[in-house]
Amino acid sequence: MPHLVILYTGQLDAEVNMTDLCRQLADAMLTVQDEVGKPVFPKGGVRVLAYPAPHFAVSDGGAAGLAATGSSDYAFVYLNLRMGRGRSEATQQQAGKALVEVTHQFFAPVMAKRYLGVTLQIDVGPEVFDAKHSNIHPLFQKN
DSSP states (O other): OOEEEEEEEGGGGGTOOHHHHHHHHHHHHHHOBOTTSOBSSOGGGOEEEEEEESSOOOTTTTHHHHHHHSOOOEEEEEEEEEEOSOOOHHHHHHHHHHHHHHHHHHHHHHHTTSEEEEEEEEEEOOOSOOOOOOSSGGGGOOO
């Protein structure tokens, strides 16, 4: 943990580089600090994954956009950050704001050309079962 999963309408692949967005969001997560200046998310634990939906239905199917501007092609991006318990509400809000800022900047050029909805949601434990197995974390442990 933390894991950020992005689901998006597949037509966006022709317009943006989702790998770039994943990297930008992971980098933003690594900058978030708690109230005492400690990093909130461990370097070895940050995961950002994006999945295109080849099949989707968004809103009214484009009728309002077609009537308003002649464009009926809607797109959607859903970001869900899942983090473990133990972080303050202020820290959770700070993480959300950092991710929203990156997301807004990244999609601003797209939103200038098309209809796009973006949702960010943060979920926090309680975990019913939580098992981890990784050899990544030791890369970031101080000797």
